[in-house]
């Protein structure tokens with residue numbers, strides 16, 4: 720009992736949020752993280768890739784309110800892609816756990832306590848949010864986008880057998896050491912990165928748990944997913960098929 724208590728006290732969560740043109744979302748997401756993680760030790764690491772919309776100005780204002788030890792701004796000069804944004808954020812993380820989530824409110828911070836609780840209950844190395852089990856879902860996507868996401872998951876399920884229902888989602892909690900290990904063995908840079916991460920983690924035998932989330936399409940700003948990303952995804956799938 721005493722030990723469990725101590726364990727809880729010493730856990731720290733580094734929440735990495737990559738941003739590109741998220742001026743309208745970043746304050747809200749940070750506010751909501753603070754609201755939902757009341758008794759938890761955490762820091763937020765914003766990795767902004769030189770957003771022309773002034774995302775960083777907003778983050779700097781928030782640092783004045785919450786403190787520079789709670790909100791870390793670790794910017795890069797230009798848009799360099801999501802995979803390397805996570806690696807960059809991870810370098811600055813001081814927690815023993817790392818959460819990765821989007822800035823656009825598609826990943827609602829209200830789920831964070833569920834991720835943390837599930838990890839504590841099971842001792843899992845990774846807890847991943849899933850849209851594709853009971854209790855999870857997608858809101859606000861048109862049929863095409865739903866089919867693309869579903870198709871991507873079904874394809875990957877069929878060929879890769881990872882034992883995880885949502886491969887392309889990116890709302891996840893990792894033990895930091897596990898994230899460091901898995902991220903270093905990943906080669907992809909774009910959207911395929913999420914799938915590569917979880918497939919490699921599963922192949923390495925890490926304990927992965929899933930919690931249902933409802934993914935809500937962004938209200939402000941625009942998605943960076945395009946046709947070329949779909950081609951990249953398919954290439955990534957084939958690559959994983961032959962290399963893992």
Ligand SMILES: Nc1nc2c(ncn2[C@@H]2O[C@H](COP(=O)(O)OP(=O)(O)O)[C@@H](O)[C@H]2O)c(=O)[nH]1
Pocket residue numbers: 736737738739740741766767768798799800801804820821822823825937941942943944
């Ligand atoms: N730092 C950084 N963040 C990015 C980059 N591309 C996308 N993001 C952020 O990554 C998250 C997911 O991107 P988004 O466009 O919403 O993808 P979607 O949800 O799949 O449509 C958001 O927080 C974006 O601001 C990038 O190249 N660099």
Ligand SMILES: [Mg+2]
Pocket residue numbers: 821823825937942
């Ligand atoms: Mg999004």
